Amino acid sequence: MKKYNVGIIGATGMVGQRFALLLADHPWFNVTALAASPRSAGKTYEQAVDGRWAFKVPMPENLKELNVYDAIADIDTVVSKVDFVFCAVDMKKDEIKALEEAYAKKECPVVSNNSANRFTPDVPMIIPEINSEHIEIIKSQRKRLGTKKGFIAVKSNCSLQSYVPALYPLDKFGVDKCLVCTYQAISGAGKTFERWPEMIDNVIPYIGGEEEKSEREPLKIWGKIEGDEIVPANSPKFTAQCLRVPVSDGHMAAVFVSFKNKPSKEEILDIWKNFSGVPQELNLPHAPKQFINYFTEDNMPQTNLHRNLENGMAISVGRLREDTQYDYKFVCLSHNTLRGAAGGAVLLAELLCAKGFMD
Numbered sequence: 001m002k003k004y005n006v007g008i009i010g011a012t013g014m015v016g017q018r019f020a021l022l023l024a025d026h027p028w029f030n031v032t033a034l035a036a037s038p039r040s041a042g043k044t045y046e047q048a049v050d051g052r053w054a055f056k057v058p059m060p061e062n063l064k065e066l067n068v069y070d071a072i073a074d075i076d077t078v079v080s081k082v083d084f085v086f087c088a089v090d091m092k093k094d095e096i097k098a099l100e101e102a103y104a105k106k107e108c109p110v111v112s113n114n115s116a117n118r119f120t121p122d123v124p125m126i127i128p129e130i131n132s133e134h135i136e137i138i139k140s141q142r143k144r145l146g147t148k149k150g151f152i153a154v155k156s157n158c159s160l161q162s163y164v165p166a167l168y169p170l171d172k173f174g175v176d177k178c179l180v181c182t183y184q185a186i187s188g189a190g191k192t193f194e195r196w197p198e199m200i201d202n203v204i205p206y207i208g209g210e211e212e213k214s215e216r217e218p219l220k221i222w223g224k225i226e227g228d229e230i231v232p233a234n235s236p237k238f239t240a241q242c243l244r245v246p247v248s249d250g251h252m253a254a255v256f257v258s259f260k261n262k263p264s265k266e267e268i269l270d271i272w273k274n275f276s277g278v279p280q281e282l283n284l285p286h287a288p289k290q291f292i293n294y295f296t297e298d299n300m301p302q303t304n305l306h307r308n309l310e311n312g313m314a315i316s317v318g319r320l321r322e323d324t325q326y327d328y329k330f331v332c333l334s335h336n337t338l339r340g341a342a343g344g345a346v347l348l349a350e351l352l353c354a355k356g357f358m359d
């Protein structure tokens with residue numbers, strides 16, 4: 001595989017820092033540009049992040065002296081240095097849409113963590129193991145944008161990265177309705193305990209916009225390409241409650257599900273054990289070998305023990321049992337800034353490279 005020069009827009013933030021760590025020794029990608037807000041522009045990466053590096057592992061040496069550009073004012077410089085960019089910024093939705101489209105229109109593909117374009121009908125929202133075929137909609141998007149190479153592709157919200165992968169492979173039984181309660185880590189808000197001491201010994205029963213994303217985004221993932229857009233599915237029906245819990249990383253979900261044709265417990269376990277997708281077939285660098293890992297012990301999976309499974313790219317499931325109101329209930333876990341954010345975006349970029357969309 002050829003090497004691609006890549007940029008990180010929002011490099012100073014929580015997800016941006018994760019990108020920096022994941023990309024520092026990536027076999028296909030070489031970080032050649034960093035960008036953030038005007039507050040960080042003109043500083044070295046080390047200066048711009050001073051006092052807010054969020055990880056125990058240090059900042060990669062080869063990035064410390066890179067200049068941080070202004071993502072908007074310096075767009076031409078950034079684009080001249082890269083083949084494509086990753087984007088994770090905290091800005092207003094319309095500003096993010098404008099920023100991502102500006103990069104795409106300059107023939108610079110954007111692989112985004114942001115929610116702003118998730119419901120743009122010709123922007124694919126991908127979990128690579130689940131709906132990789134949706135990348136074909138990029139051809140329609142390029143027609144709309146008037147580009148040859150530029151496009152936007154997004155990953156879905158971190159809250160659903162455990163329960164959608166667990167449910168989607170069971171669809172041959174007709175997943176009918178699903179109730180989910182998520183228990184979400186503070187890094188999902190771009191925070192650490194040092195910067196959010198109110199979260200110590202506390203649970204906050206509200207995460208703005210999260211329940212709507214958790215209920216609505218799965219339907220686009222379940223959707224189909226029709227003409228020049230991805231048409232979301234009508235079912236399964238999802239209802240969600242999302243809670244912020246005092247955990248650094250890792251979103252857990254308690255799931256209740258009913259099927260049109262109820263499978264046996266053994267059928268479900270067999271499907272989970274044998275499930276793999278295009279990233280595994282293509283042997284992409286960030287593809288976990290075993291995507292869905294089922295734990296038989298009653299007190300597993302646990303956030304602290306299992307969030308880093310297969311470098312945080314695998315999901316963990318446990319406690320599958322029959323329910324009194326729904327057919328089954330179970331719990332599942334994924335790492336929110338790895339599989340749920342930067343890692344999921346890196347895997348998506350690998351898929352897009354392998355399928356020729358970055359050339």
Ligand SMILES: NC(=O)c1ccc[n+]([C@@H]2O[C@H](COP(=O)([O-])OP(=O)(O)OC[C@H]3O[C@@H](n4cnc5c(N)ncnc54)[C@H](OP(=O)(O)O)[C@@H]3O)[C@@H](O)[C@H]2O)c1
Pocket residue numbers: 009010011012013014015016035036037038039040041071072088089090091113114115157158187188189190191336337340341
């Ligand atoms: N954290 C997660 O687990 C997670 C998961 C999935 C998706 N996301 C999404 O990823 C995005 C970033 O989240 P985060 O947690 O990394 O946020 P964060 O830690 O607050 O970082 C925000 C980043 O945006 C940059 N930024 C702010 N205003 C800007 C502007 N006007 N122009 C250019 N850059 C600007 C910041 O640069 P400065 O440092 O210069 O201010 C910083 O690099 C959000 O859209 C979020 O919803 C996060």
